[in-house]
Amino acid sequence: MLDKLVVIENKGIFEKKKISLDVGKEKPWKVEASTTAKNCRNFIREVVDNLDLQPNPEKPVIALSLGDPTIFGNLKPSKEAIEAVVDILQEGSCNGYAPSVGHEVSRKAVAEYLSYDGVKYTAQDVILCSGCSSSLEISITALADGTKGQNILVPRPGFAIYRTLAEAIGVKVKFYNLLPENNWEVDLQHLEDQIDNDTVAVIVNNPSNPCGSNYSAEHLGDILKIAYLNKVPIIADEIYERLVFPGNKFVSMASLHSGVPILVCGGLGKRFLVPGWRMGWIVVHDETNAFDYIRKSLISLSQRIIGSNTLIQVTYFLLSSSQTFH
Ligand SMILES: *Cc1c(COP(=O)(O)O)cnc(C)c1O
Numbered sequence: 001m002l003d004k005l006v007v008i009e010n011k012g013i014f015e016k017k018k019i020s021l022d023v024g025k026e027k028p029w030k031v032e033a034s035t036t037a038k039n040c041r042n043f044i045r046e047v048v049d050n051l052d053l054q055p056n057p058e059k060p061v062i063a064l065s066l067g068d069p070t071i072f073g074n075l076k077p078s079k080e081a082i083e084a085v086v087d088i089l090q091e092g093s094c095n096g097y098a099p100s101v102g103h104e105v106s107r108k109a110v111a112e113y114l115s116y117d118g119v120k121y122t123a124q125d126v127i128l129c130s131g132c133s134s135s136l137e138i139s140i141t142a143l144a145d146g147t148k149g150q151n152i153l154v155p156r157p158g159f160a161i162y163r164t165l166a167e168a169i170g171v172k173v174k175f176y177n178l179l180p181e182n183n184w185e186v187d188l189q190h191l192e193d194q195i196d197n198d199t200v201a202v203i204v205n206n207p208s209n210p211c212g213s214n215y216s217a218e219h220l221g222d223i224l225k226i227a228y229l230n231k232v233p234i235i236a237d238e239i240y241e242r243l244v245f246p247g248n249k250f251v252s253m254a255s256l257h258s259g260v261p262i263l264v265c266g267g268l269g270k271r272f273l274v275p276g277w278r279m280g281w282i283v284v285h286d287e288t289n290a291f292d293y294i295r296k297s298l299i300s301l302s303q304r305i306i307g308s309n310t311l312i313q314v315t316y317f318l319l320s321s322s323q324t325f326h
Contacts, residue, residue, distance in 0.1 A: 146170025
């Protein structure tokens with residue numbers, strides 16, 4: 001029994017009365033979760049968190065499921081990066097909100113950092129996000145409509161978060177195969193076969209997690225040709241941009257000037273070894289003004305959480321003006 005005070009009206013007079021509830025007989029109160037929440041699944045976490053293994057007591061467990069460069073302590077962020085954060089923190093001017101797309105100086109710094117190989121970005125092309133995961137989430141949400149049965153194409157094998165983000169908002173995911181015998185290049189025929197009238201974006205992840213491949217300009221050109229002929233925009237997940245072995249060259253999809261509108265997603269996490277700093281970006285590459293509405297939508301979507309960590313934004317600006325950065 002649960003005693004409860006209630007207010008009852010008796011002939012126009014309100015009075016408090018103690019009543020006893022027999023809680024055992026009432027239906028238990030269960031708050032229903034939203035469709036978005038129910039559709040949200042992280043496929044790696046589901047496996048890893050539910051592993052029921054008896055580790056060999058003689059041997060240490062090596063966790064290969066988590067791509068975090070900081071875990072084992074042998075890859076440290078640069079001294080300059082640490083000092084820049086300390087300076088900004090002590091200087092005290094970056095404890096407040098920035099515009100939701102990021103501070104202008106920081107957007108400009110990202111635009112300059114990514115302007116190479118004939119690509120030229122301005123601050124207006126850059127939206128700062130809370131890590132590259134947030135860049136991907138905003139890009140997918142801007143392009144794909146779950147209520148209209150639209151789909152996006154993602155690589156298989158590929159980074160699991162694309163599916164997590166898309167399916168949470170009802171967007172269907174179709175997979176295109178990568179070919180292990182061709183250094184994990186895209187099976188171009190299979191990619192083209194997956195495109196249908198409801199396909200609104202292709203995600204290309206280069207260099208690839210988990211495959212470690214780094215595509216040639218020619219192969220990227222072949223992918224862009226399919227996107228161009230079918231009028232499907234690209235989300236280029238280039239979080240491993242320029243993180244290639246000596247002697248190899250990274251080619252950004254934007255540098256091929258294919259006429260395909262591309263949202264280039266990236267961030268500080270991997271190349272600068274600070275994934276916990278949560279600083280990512282979307283850079284709009286659009287030579288044909290196909291993305292006029294999308295630019296507006298990216299800004300609206302960024303306003304949901306008022307952008308990324310402002311201390312790190314300005315640290316990034318300071319770093320980018322230093323010698324060691326590029
Ligand atoms: C790590 C990773 C991301 C997410 O980066 P964050 O900045 O940590 O959100 C996105 N795509 C790929 C392929 C990654 O490996």
